[in-house]
Amino acid sequence: MTLKSLKKIPNPVLKDKIKVIGFDADDTLWVNEPYYREVEASFIQLIEPYDVEKDIAVEVFSTEMSNLSIYGYGIKSFILSLVQCALEITGGRVTSKTIGEILQLGKDMLARPIELLMDVKPLLEQLSGNYKLIVATKGDLLDQEKKMRKSSISPFFHHIEVMSDKKEQNYIQLLQHLEIDPCEFVMIGNSMKSDIIPPLNLGSYAIHIPYHTTWAHEEVEEDPVNNRFHRVQRLTEVAEILALL
Numbered sequence: 500m501t502l503k504s505l506k507k508i509p510n511p512v513l514k515d516k517i518k519v520i521g522f523d524a525d526d527t528l529w530v531n532e533p534y535y536r537e538v539e540a541s542f543i544q545l546i547e548p549y550d551v552e553k554d555i556a557v558e559v560f561s562t563e564m565s566n567l568s569i570y571g572y573g574i575k576s577f578i579l580s581l582v583q584c585a586l587e588i589t590g591g592r593v594t595s596k597t598i599g600e601i602l603q604l605g606k607d608m609l610a611r612p613i614e615l616l617m618d619v620k621p622l623l624e625q626l627s628g629n630y631k632l633i634v635a636t637k638g639d640l641l642d643q644e645k646k647m648r649k650s651s652i653s654p655f656f657h658h659i660e661v662m663s664d665k666k667e668q669n670y671i672q673l674l675q676h677l678e679i680d681p682c683e684f685v686m687i688g689n690s691m692k693s694d695i696i697p698p699l700n701l702g703s704y705a706i707h708i709p710y711h712t713t714w715a716h717e718e719v720e721e722d723p724v725n726n727r728f729h730r731v732q733r734l735t736e737v738a739e740i741l742a743l744l
Contacts, residue, residue: 523688
């Protein structure tokens with residue numbers, strides 16, 4: 500299945516043709532983004548005594564964005580960006596003690612238990628007998644694999660894909676690996692930018708389940724205008740949507 504053939508898949512999807520359901524992991528299956536915001540708040544408290552003139556939160560986000568192409572996504576990338584931000588906005592005045600405290604924030608994040616979101620297990624139990632389920636997530640490979648092991652839901656999934664990014668080309672490679680056409684795939688996730696728009700552009704279905712905390716990098720201004728796009732407020736509604744496809 501070539502890139503060219505993938506992009507020529509027609510939009511209409513026949514009933515009962517869906518073969519694979521993809522789930523995002525962070526903030527779709529388990530809690531993630533609130534932990535980043537908690538650590539960012541702790542970082543700000545560590546840096547405020549240095550009397551910096553810039554908005555610390557703005558500088559954190561700017562540093563993260565400048566480092567995405569270098570470090571990618573995940574906790575380790577985030578902590579490296581915090582260390583760099585601390586050095587830059589304090590003009591190098593940040594002490595080794597503070598740097599150590601920042602690194603400890605990262606270690607504490609990596610050690611946190613997994614908190615599954617409501618209705619995750621019941622939905623997976625309901626779907627696993629009728630569809631091939633996969634996880635399609637981005638982030639640090641080691642960390643995401645560890646989360647899956649700690650989550651106790653790995654047995655529900657046929658395949659777990661930790662992606663460097665979630666753009667159209669990344670989904671094309673995933674679909675080729677699974678040997679399915681885009682019209683046989685549904686992606687479920689909380690990020691419009693990463694989980695919804697790219698699969699829709701390829702001819703797949705996408706189900707958006709908003710989460711109360713979303714990283715600014717993943718936000719988009721408008722919903723896609725597409726009859727393959729659906730939104731639910733709870734995971735229990737996913738099965739109802741699938742029944743209509």
